[in-house]
Amino acid sequence: MSFARIGRRFIRAAGVGAAALAAALAAATVALGGAPAPAPHTPTDDTVDQLYGYRIADPYRWLENGNDPAVQAWSRAQASRARA
DSSP states (O other), rough: OHHHHHHHHHHHHHHHOOOHHHHHHHHHHHHHSSOOOOOOOOOOOOOEEETTEEEEEEETOOOOTTTSSSHHHHHHHHHHHHHH
């Protein structure tokens, strides 16, 4: 069973309509300090691998190099957003 189906069943079982749930979540967001900060921009590149005759795009390959200063800066930005 999908998470969406489980969620819909939970909402129906609790007797909460989707609009009421959305309003409650919006109110909680405002009460906690407003909308979250936007996610940092994640650049992509044109990296493509050839595997078993198929071309596989890997635009986020650059994120695999944890020693790259750009990756470290991106990771810090993501971490500070998650902790905000």
